[in-house]
Amino acid sequence: MNQKNTIRIFILLSFLCVVGVFLMSGAFQSMAYWGNSMVWYWVGAVITYLIWLIGIILLVLAVTKKNGSYNLSTIVSNVIFLVLFTLFIVVFIFLLMLIISRQARMGF
Numbered sequence: 001m002n003q004k005n006t007i008r009i010f011i012l013l014s015f016l017c018v019v020g021v022f023l024m025s026g027a028f029q030s031m032a033y034w035g036n037s038m039v040w041y042w043v044g045a046v047i048t049y050l051i052w053l054i055g056i057i058l059l060v061l062a063v064t065k066k067n068g069s070y071n072l073s074t075i076v077s078n079v080i081f082l083v084l085f086t087l088f089i090v091v092f093i094f095l096l097m098l099i100i101s102r103q104a105r106m107g108f
Contacts (some may be wrong), residue, residue, distance in 0.1 A: 010058045010061050010062035011058075013058045014056070014058040014062065018052050020051050021051050024047065025044075027044070028047065033046045057079055059080065060075055
């Protein structure tokens with residue numbers, strides 16, 4: 001298999017992961033109403049995040065492939081950056097929701 005076909009396959013698989021995340025996010029949001037807790041919502045959120053991460057890794061592999069080989073340091077640094085950025089966004093949203101809920105309880 002030549003380099004162009006490999007890049008196309010990686011891009012196609014990345015696109016399929018994006019479509020899968022889009023379709024699964026709605027289904028997993030309905031799982032939030034299963035039971036008395038948010039456990040199933042977070043199970044769905046983690047599965048969706050993992051599929052998203054696989055798609056991003058495949059896209060990074062497709063973009064960074066040069067001369068038939070991968071620059072490993074670029075791939076690792078891009079994946080670490082994406083995971084840390086996503087973690088930052090999740091923590092920021094969680095803290096924002098915590099602050100809003102505390103203000104609502106205090107009557108502000």
